[in-house]
Amino acid sequence: EPEVTQTPSHQVTQMGQEVILRCVPISNHLYFYWYRQILGQKVEFLVSFYNNEISEKSEIFDDQFSVERPDGSNFTLKIRSTKLEDSAMYFCASGLGAGDQPQHFGDGTRLSIL
Amino acid sequence: RKEVEQDPGPFNVPEGATVAFNCTYSNSASQSFFWYRQDCRKEPKLLMSVYSSGNEDGRFTAQLNRASQYISLLIRDSKLSDSATYLCVVGGYGGATNKLIFGTGTLLAVQP
Numbered sequence: 001e002p003e004v005t006q007t008p009s010h011q012v013t014q015m016g017q018e019v020i021l022r023c024v025p026i027s028n029h030l031y032f033y034w035y036r037q038i039l040g041q042k043v044e045f046l047v048s049f050y051n052n053e054i055s056e057k058s059e060i061f062d063d064q065f066s067v068e069r070p071d072g073s074n075f076t077l078k079i080r081s082t083k084l085e086d087s088a089m090y091f092c093a094s095g096l097g098a099g100d101q102p103q104h105f106g107d108g109t110r111l112s113i114l
Numbered sequence: 115r116k117e118v119e120q121d122p123g124p125f126n127v128p129e130g131a132t133v134a135f136n137c138t139y140s141n142s143a144s145q146s147f148f149w150y151r152q153d154c155r156k157e158p159k160l161l162m163s164v165y166s167s168g169n170e171d172g173r174f175t176a177q178l179n180r181a182s183q184y185i186s187l188l189i190r191d192s193k194l195s196d197s198a199t200y201l202c203v204v205g206g207y208g209g210a211t212n213k214l215i216f217g218t219g220t221l222l223a224v225q226p
Contacts, residue, residue: 045213
C-alpha cells in the first residue's frame with residue numbers, strides 16, 4: 001500500500017535555528033498538508049497546499065513558517081527561527097481530493113528545540 | 115463549545131467486550147467525518163470514513179447523525195491489538211475548507 005514518508009524521524013535543534021522537515025506524499029495525491037501535535041495535545045492543522053500554492057493556513061502558521069514543493073515528489077515545511085514552543089510532532093498528510101476525502105498521514109518528525 | 119468533542123476515557127475493557135465511543139461536532143456545515151486510530155507517539159491512521167447511512171468494516175461500525183451532530187464508533191469482540199487512542203475527525207468544517215479538525219481522542223485499553 002502506498003504511503004507518505006517523512007524525514008528525518010527526529011530532529012534536535014537549537015532555538016533560533018532554521019529547520020526543514022521533508023515529506024514525500026503519495027504519488028497520485030493532489031492535496032498536501034502539514035499538521036502538528038504537541039505532546040499530550042490534539043492534532044492541529046497548520047497548512048494545506050494545492051496546485052503549487054497554499055490554499056489555507058491556520059493562525060499557528062505565521063511568518064516563521066513556509067512550505068514548498070520544490071520538485072514533483074517532495075513537500076517541505078521550513079521553520080525559519082525556531083522557538084521552544086515549536087517542539088512537537090509534525091505530520092505530513094496527503095489526499096486525493098477535497099474535504100470529503102480522507103487524508104493519509106506520514107509517520108511524523110519529532111522536532112525538539114533546545 | 116469545542117469544535118470536536120470526545121470523552122477522553124480511558125475505557126478499560128476485557129478482551130471480547132463491545133465498546134462504543136461517541137463524538138459531537140459544533141459546525142453543522144461540516145462535510146466529512148472519519149475515525150482515525152493513533153498508537154502512542156505514532157501517526158493517525160485512518161480507521162474508517164463515516165456516512166449517514168452507517169458503515170461497517172469487520173468488527174467496527176460507525177454511525178453519523180447529522181441532525182444531532184453526533185458520530186459514533188462501535189467495536190465488537192475487542193482484541194488486545196485494539197488498544198489505542200481513537201480520534202474523531204471532521205473535515206470540510208464549515209463547508210469551505212479541506213482541513214481536518216481532530217478531537218482530543220478517546221483512549222481504549224483492552225485487558226487480557
